[in-house]
Amino acid sequence: MSDTGVTVKKNIDFSEWYVEVVLKAELADYAPVKGCMIIRPDAYAVWEKIQEVVNQKIKATGHRNTYFPMFIPETFLKQEAEHFEGFTPEVAWITQGGNTPLEEKLAVRPTSETIMYSMYSKWIRSWRDLPLKINQWCNIVRWETKATKLFLRTREFLWQEGHTAHATAEECETEVMWALNMYKDIIENTLAIPVLIGTKSESEKFAGALYTTAVESIMPDGKALQMGTSHNLGQHFAKVFDVKYIGEDKMDHFVWQSSWGITTRLIGAMIMIHGDDKGLIMPPKVAPTHVVIVPIPFKGQDTEAIAAKTQEIAEILKNKGLSVILDDRQEYTPGWKFNQWELKGIPIRIELGPRDLKNCQVVIVRRDTGQKTFVKETDILTTIETLLQDIQNNMLIKARNILQEKTTAVKSYDEFKQIVESKGGFIKVSWCRNPECEAKIKEETGATIRIIPFEKETPQTNCIYCGRTGKDTAYFARSY
């Protein structure tokens, strides 16, 4: 199995384990262009499930999908100074069309605020046009200079970006929180990854935003991963791009804007959080295949009767909308097949051999725990349906316990430094809100503020760094 199975243990060399799982489970591959990747069918199917859930939620709340060009004139990016400064070091530039040099070079979108809002300025006339709630699914390019990593950091990735315009600051704030909570819901209840939500500090916010909120979690190596952001842009971009509306008061007002996004990085988080030494474990709600059926033995005794029975079971499950693979290939042994489908993380395996046939039963094996059960033929469908829900729940609970273990509240900077170096994870502290303390901690430990939770804790202890009065609870961590 060494050339097809995972050869590295997750808790021995996490980074190498991750790459092996991604490549061997055929989720992605390195592209011939440096820093880029190919999203292969099983991973793209997960992305399609995420799209389905997000689309359902955004459409139900009146957001609509669109498509804007990926080319952004340099002058547009430059209009919001902070935004330009934040993104230009990572922009890929088109300078030539056919054999002709372009008059103005064009950025491949690193994000679409500028091009979208130049149009909002034209489309929005009066309060009747508000709120404007638009979303797009597209590719994004950021010319990373840091080391890239499959799904987590690549020069091109896929995402969804919501961009809304509102009449009032309050409505805009509500939207920012709505998007953030939608992400939390989907990441926890679909991908089974528990998260923290909160705001970012000034130094970590989106370039051009009033403030940024985010969804974060801790990966098994103790590093934090940002998995979604929702920005309150205030009126910054509205003023730069002249996005105004005539109110019911007949006066001109600038709109209030939000933007929010999640990316294919979520697939990387899912792999890291749930996988084990055998490979991937897919949460049932995004699994491209729910059940694999393996007839045993694959040749010889009772072959035909077993083939007929497994086909019958496959049909019953498919008719209920489940995605099923019946692996009746003759050229592989059952053991080889078990390994392959475990590597690919299919939530449930059904085995059926001669003795099972005689006893009108099957063997059901769940991928998350490895637990085997004999199930009467008549109970297969209900067992599978319950089990898929159980697996989904169990994966979230397990991950939640791990997140809790990886979260440490500390009261001294010595303890802070010790935790950063040993177990990592979220380190919960009090902070005086002074950016200098934050910068010093980053410089000295590599840890940054990942999340400032919305609920304030009282009484606050003193700032972990300077010892002055603590104003915020902050979760620090080293991060991806």
Add this chain to the structure above:
Amino acid sequence: MSDTGVTVKKNIDFSEWYVEVVLKAELADYAPVKGCMIIRPDAYAVWEKIQEVVNQKIKATGHRNTYFPMFIPETFLKQEAEHFEGFTPEVAWITQGGNTPLEEKLAVRPTSETIMYSMYSKWIRSWRDLPLKINQWCNIVRWETKATKLFLRTREFLWQEGHTAHATAEECETEVMWALNMYKDIIENTLAIPVLIGTKSESEKFAGALYTTAVESIMPDGKALQMGTSHNLGQHFAKVFDVKYIGEDKMDHFVWQSSWGITTRLIGAMIMIHGDDKGLIMPPKVAPTHVVIVPIPFKGQDTEAIAAKTQEIAEILKNKGLSVILDDRQEYTPGWKFNQWELKGIPIRIELGPRDLKNCQVVIVRRDTGQKTFVKETDILTTIETLLQDIQNNMLIKARNILQEKTTAVKSYDEFKQIVESKGGFIKVSWCRNPECEAKIKEETGATIRIIPFEKETPQTNCIYCGRTGKDTAYFARSY
């Protein structure tokens, strides 16, 4: 209405009519980047319906979606000479990442054969890996130098590209025809646009293909529009990118490949074919909204009872999965609303006024014919369901009749020239298969061979240009 309604008649100035409908019905807008467009929500929703239907058909036949990078190294494009020559004049080039010039410039994909097949060469090992049937939905860039036109020709557009590899030439041919027929089915039965299918002549085939098949139709101005292509790539790319498999015979073989695609251009075709002087007419199967309900009067007498009843009807229709707008805005008159929703092409309008309320009825108006019917309240749902199917069918029949009128069989070159200049459309002729005749006809009339149908007609008459023995029936036309 002049600033919101269509001011030009379709049969007076078709080109201007088209632009007005697209802009005023808010299907698209010009982007700030020359030659690019924004696909607005109502048009994007049509694209999503097309995606849904195509995905259903390709997944049911074992194709799987993926995502490949949009950057293609120049050396890759150069590997298949004909392919390179065909595409380079239209390639947008990335030459700079951040502040650093790239060592090798990167093409933004004009199509993905080269980057995909460089990976197929790695992924395909033996006959067990075949067929490989992969599809992707993505953006494509072709740096057009011709005048651009919303949906029909823009520098960036969206498409789907299927790329398959097969063990045998026969299997590959079957796939090419499968894709072509799938497109014909979707374009006719979902978009209600009748088409011809057939092969392209050598001079019109895809750069690098063995042969190209296509789906074409005639637009109301008499020009042909190519709406989908399916290419048999033979072993050209397999040989260049070394895509080989070990057969059951233990020998190495090159794979046989197909590629096929449809684009957002289909939305343009839908607008052109079905629209009228009032604006758009959406085929029910892709309409983002099926039914608009307008309460009459919008204020005064019986207002509350009418509001309650229209809401009740809206709920009944929504519960059946229909997309419904209840336009109860106070600030517009019913007449204004009728015009707006006709402009947007919503298939069915329901009106409900005080007299209707008293008589337990509604007025139902179909967009395609303008026909009004009084319908008993209890019959609304079944009437709407039948009517949507009727409208869909009627739109196809109407368009089919027009296509027939726009197809002329001619036997002399004089007649050919006269038809090209007068009514345009498909001109059906005999052709000797000599590329020189084809080139001369193009030079002298601007018409090219759009389709060579699969069924040969016998007896053939002589070649329309040179008078020698006719070998093929060919449909010529001027085209977009």
